[in-house]
Amino acid sequence: MILKRNIMKKKPNKIKESAADYAAKIFKAKKDFHKEQAKLPIEEKIKILIELQKIVLKTQKQERGETIRQVWKI
Amino acid sequence: MRKTLQIIDRMHKEGLFKKYAIGGGIASLFYIEPIATFDLDIFVILPKSEEVLLSLSPLYDWLREKKCKLVKEHIVIEGIPVQFIPVYNELVKEAVLKAVRKKYEGISTFVLKPEYLMAIMLDTNRAKDRERIVKMSDEAEISADLLNKILTAHGLLTAYNDFKKKYYEKETK
Numbered sequence: 562m563i564l565k566r567n568i569m570k571k572k573p574n575k576i577k578e579s580a581a582d583y584a585a586k587i588f589k590a591k592k593d594f595h596k597e598q599a600k601l602p603i604e605e606k607i608k609i610l611i612e613l614q615k616i617v618l619k620t621q622k623q624e625r626g627e628t629i630r631q632v633w634k635i
Numbered sequence: 636m637r638k639t640l641q642i643i644d645r646m647h648k649e650g651l652f653k654k655y656a657i658g659g660g661i662a663s664l665f666y667i668e669p670i671a672t673f674d675l676d677i678f679v680i681l682p683k684s685e686e687v688l689l690s691l692s693p694l695y696d697w698l699r700e701k702k703c704k705l706v707k708e709h710i711v712i713e714g715i716p717v718q719f720i721p722v723y724n725e726l727v728k729e730a731v732l733k734a735v736r737k738k739y740e741g742i743s744t745f746v747l748k749p750e751y752l753m754a755i756m757l758d759t760n761r762a763k764d765r766e767r768i769v770k771m772s773d774e775a776e777i778s779a780d781l782l783n784k785i786l787t788a789h790g791l792l793t794a795y796n797d798f799k800k801k802y803y804e805k806e807t808k
């Protein structure tokens with residue numbers, strides 16, 4: 562509730578940032594997010610990798626037809 | 636992956652190779668956020684690596700006995716396509732010799748250090764290698780001192796400086 566009230570208090574016309582500064586802040590946040598992802602335990606990363614493999618193969622099959630690549634069976 | 640690593644470690648203990656280490660995309664995964672990759676690269680120092688002609692036959696024969704199937708240039712071990720790559724130059728050999736022990740689900744294995752991975756990527760220099768160098772620089776904990784020593788020793792310092800100039804010029808201005 563406190564958070565919601567604080568958000569409500571902020572008026573858009575009071576933002577004095579330039580678009581470039583705002584974008585820089587977004588990119589910095591993205592970079593920090595990737596850094597945090599890099600700290601995940603390897604076991605978690607392998608789980609994500611398998612999900613990524615599924616997505617890549619699905620896209621490749623749609624675009625190029627069959628592929629010899631396979632999702633890891635672990 | 637657990638069983639795959641156990642089998643690879645068993646191969647090492649049975650003397651099929653003197654030393655091994657995970658390289659490529661999976662090694663990167665230990666240091667950066669997950670990236671899509673499909674094979675497990677294992678760099679190996681073979682027992683007779685000093686000879687001009689080396690053979691991977693003993694490795695593949697051993698694995699075929701364990702019912703592992705060959706699929707193109709990979710051998711599928713417990714559901715994972717593995718590629719055994721004999722060390723092909725001094726940089727890769729040194730990288731394997733200096734690999735670090737890491738654990739995966741309690742299984743101990745060897746993984747290339749991030750600084751060696753970066754040097755190998757710089758040497759290989761494919762599009763995906765360049766992409767991974769940027770990710771390693773941004774996300775991994777890299778010892779600038781060690782990286783510098785490796786790059787200098789293997790004649791890659793100029794290539795690295797050129798790379799930094801190309802990819803980070805705007806940020807360093």
